[in-house]
Amino acid sequence: MNKNQAFPWDHPRFRSWIGVARACQLMQQAVTRAIADLGIKPPHLDILVNLYRFQGISQQELARKLLVGRSNMSMLLPQLEKRGLIERNPDAKDKRVLRLSLTAEGRALTEQAMTIQTGLIERIMSQTPEDRCLQVAEAMEDIIRILQTLETADDEEEG
Amino acid sequence: MNKNQAFPWDHPRFRSWIGVARACQLMQQAVTRAIADLGIKPPHLDILVNLYRFQGISQQELARKLLVGRSNMSMLLPQLEKRGLIERNPDAKDKRVLRLSLTAEGRALTEQAMTIQTGLIERIMSQTPEDRCLQVAEAMEDIIRILQTLETADDEEEG
DNA sequence: TCAAAAATGTTCAATGATGAACAATAAAGT
DNA sequence: ACTTTATTGTTCATCATTGAACATTTTTGA
Known part of the structure; x- marks a missing residue:
């Protein structure tokens, strides 16, 4: 009678996915603690890393890469701009778009943060x-x- | 000179973890859309599933299982209680704790939601x-x- | 050329999550 | 017994995220 595996948590795939979700949640919290000293949180880190990698990207493109809405970028980016970590310059051809780039300070901070993040990732996957x-x-x-x-x-x- | 793999995104472990994080984020959004018709969101679903599985659990225990703070439960549980999905009854021995349980309506809703969630999990892991x-x-x-x-x-x- | 449709970024209200401070209760140590 | 410490749940201010509505600008297409 238990052949149908009546409960979701008896399914091997279900349990696998729950493990993935838990690992992500714990990692998110660990990263939050690890970069707190730098005065940033995971959402800022994600932005900074992407700007580090893709200089001159637009807000729209950034939002797509981060899988978030445009409005989210409109809320967060001005904060980072005021802190002097990034710059937002109007595009020459298209007056709608803002091109994003890191300042020298932003680049330095990002490198510190990436070092921490990479160390953490290597640590959690060291057994794998x-x-x-x-x-x-x-x-x-x-x-x-x-x-x-x-x-x-x-x-x-x-x- | 590229032996040190200067950039995080060149590390295989880094890329692996980014994949895990992206999959989680997309799944979260997919679940959100999938259960929207039931009038609940992922945080509510997580609560309901845990109450379904662990009847009579306390708020503290629930928060620990969900990896969230107690205050979060204090915000969400009254909502579910007002909607008639759960009950919160004082513990007989310890006057501090509230014991949580699903109502009949809550149980029915949870079963619907779990069916959707399980189906989604099976779908995304069908290629694996x-x-x-x-x-x-x-x-x-x-x-x-x-x-x-x-x-x-x-x-x-x-x- | 000009009107309709699409794209980009912003604003706003609503919501989930957090941590600190708090009150009530229980447990431990003396 | 009694003082101290810990635990449980709540409240509050703060912040990230969302989606809808909006203004501006670009692109389509008739």
């Missing part, structure tokens, strides 16, 4: 051999692909 | 063979263990 990490990465890519098709499927339903 | 899921689960357990020791290490530093 490299090939296992690759397998996890592949599994996540599959999941991400499916979730993205789900997303666009929802969009089409509306239209 | 079961043994691969197990490997992911093991990797996450290792990570969770390390993060929890980190947590307690922080506590001890304070004391």
Whole structure:
């Protein structure tokens, strides 16, 4: 009678996913504590790292990379600008867009933060051999692909 | 000269973890959309599922399972109580604690929501063979263990 | 050329999450 | 017994995030 695995938490896939979610939640909290001394939180870190990597990106593009709404960027970026960590310059061709870049100070802070973050990631994955990490990465890519098709499927339903 | 893998995003472990984080974020959004019709959001779902599984749990215990603060429960639980989904009854022995339980309505709603959630999880992991899921689960357990020791290490530093 | 549609960034109200401070109760130490 | 310490839940101010409505600008297409 228990063949149907009546409860979700008896499903192996369910338990796997719960593990992923818990790990993420704990990691988020650990990162929050680890970078608190720098005066930033995970959302700021995500922004800074992306600006470090993709200089001159627009707010829209940044929001897409971070999987958040444009309005979120409109709230956070002015804070970082006032702190002198980033700059927002109007695009030459398109008067709607603002091009984002790190200041020297912002770049220095970002490098410190990335060092901390990378150290933390290496630490939590130190028990996981490299090939296992690759397998996890592949599994996540599959999941991400499916979730993205789900997303666009929802969009089409509306239209 | 590139032997040191100067940038975080060149580290395989870093990329693996970014994948995990992205998958979680997308899944969170997908679940939000999927259960919106039921009038609840992921935080409520997490509460309801835990009450479904652990009847008579206290607010403190629930907060610990969800990895959130007590104050968060103090904000959310009264909402669910007013909607008639849960009950909060004083403990007989300890006048401080409130014992939580689902109402019949809450139980019915939770079952609907769990069906949706389980379906979504099965869907996103459908491309991942079961043994691969197990490997992911093991990797996450290792990570969770390390993060929890980190947590307690922080506590001890304070004391 | 000109009107309609789309894209970009902003504002605003609502909501979830947090940590600190607090009151009530229980447990421990003396 | 009694003082101190810990635990449980609440309140409050703060902040990140969201989605809708909006103004400006660009692109489409008739």
